[in-house]
Amino acid sequence: MAHYDTLSLTVDDDRIAQLTLDRPEALNALNSAMMAEFAAALVEATQSGARALILTGKGRAFAAGADIAEMRDRTFGSMSDANHLALWERLADLPIPTIGAINGFALGGGCEIAMMCDILIAGESASFGLPEITLGIIPGIGGTQRLTRIVGKAQAMDLILTGRRIDADEARRLGLISRVVVDGEVVEQAQVIARQIAGSSARAVRAAKECVLRADQSSLSEGLLFERRWFHSLFAFDDQTEGMTAFLEKRPARFADA
Numbered sequence: 001m002a003h004y005d006t007l008s009l010t011v012d013d014d015r016i017a018q019l020t021l022d023r024p025e026a027l028n029a030l031n032s033a034m035m036a037e038f039a040a041a042l043v044e045a046t047q048s049g050a051r052a053l054i055l056t057g058k059g060r061a062f063a064a065g066a067d068i069a070e071m072r073d074r075t076f077g078s079m080s081d082a083n084h085l086a087l088w089e090r091l092a093d094l095p096i097p098t099i100g101a102i103n104g105f106a107l108g109g110g111c112e113i114a115m116m117c118d119i120l121i122a123g124e125s126a127s128f129g130l131p132e133i134t135l136g137i138i139p140g141i142g143g144t145q146r147l148t149r150i151v152g153k154a155q156a157m158d159l160i161l162t163g164r165r166i167d168a169d170e171a172r173r174l175g176l177i178s179r180v181v182v183d184g185e186v187v188e189q190a191q192v193i194a195r196q197i198a199g200s201s202a203r204a205v206r207a208a209k210e211c212v213l214r215a216d217q218s219s220l221s222e223g224l225l226f227e228r229r230w231f232h233s234l235f236a237f238d239d240q241t242e243g244m245t246a247f248l249e250k251r252p253a254r255f256a257d258a
């Protein structure tokens with residue numbers, strides 16, 4: 001793995017990649033150096049053959065948002081010419097499943113990149129929010145769009161216009177995250193989920209991810225057709241025969257690429 005200054009990337013023997021944001025002294029505030037390294041690390045993780053990626057933060061935050069000290073003196077020209085923040089969006093395009101393991105604060109851009117993850121779990125004392133409004137700006141890493149799709153207009157307006165923080169339980173009730181776990185066990189639990197995914201058929205996992213993402217972006221009829229076509233396509237591969245034979249023979253499936 002390459003050396004990074006603002007994050008670390010590991011890939012274990014089960015082909016689980018773990019990307020840890022590592023600027024704990026600034027609560028993992030997202031600066032330009034981290035953004036460039038993040039994009040490079042996603043490429044490296046994918047090329048390593050990883051079957052799932054866990055994203056977490058070192059210390060008492062997942063990430064407390066875009067780096068305010070770096071942004072304060074920016075101008076419209078410098079922000080728009082560089083298309084600032086656009087690189088973070090690469091996370092949403094990753095072909096493998098991504099699991100956000102949220103420890104502590106996930107605020108502003110931190111909450112926004114968390115919402116890009118496919119599965120989100122959080123420690124009991126995690127807190128989420130989009131406080132950009134208090135800084136005279138708005139979310140810029142997809143926060144208004146993703147939050148509205150997830151929780152609906154009224155809840156999104158409430159959270160974005162007030163900038164208020166919510167705890168892990170409320171985040172789960174609103175649908176932002178799927179599981180709340182004991183603080184300190186977030187990464188461990190994410191690894192359990194990742195290993196389960198890595199033991200499945202890689203093609204079926206990819207198909208399932210593409211279908212779920214399609215549900216957000218297409219009409220129901222298009223989504224249903226997309227799903228059915230993927231379903232048919234999976235019968236072209238050995239994983240389907242192996243999975244069904246294993247069930248009938250009452251043994252665990254041995255997928256070729258797992």
Ligand SMILES: C=CC(=O)SCCNC(=O)CCNC(=O)[C@H](O)C(C)(C)COP(=O)(O)OP(=O)(O)OC[C@H]1O[C@@H](n2cnc3c(N)ncnc32)[C@H](O)[C@@H]1OP(=O)(O)O
Binds near residue numbers: 027030105110131
């Ligand atoms: C896309 C746009 C955006 O994301 S804009 C940023 C949105 N995020 C925020 O507005 C959150 C800003 N942070 C806070 O409100 C607080 O830090 C906190 C509530 C997350 C934690 O408060 P606490 O009192 O526990 O810690 P400190 O405030 O003392 O923070 C420690 C240390 O981290 C630095 N820091 C925190 N967040 C950021 C940030 N977003 N950008 C840059 N730096 C940040 C903070 O300044 C402290 O540094 P120090 O050198 O020790 O003063």
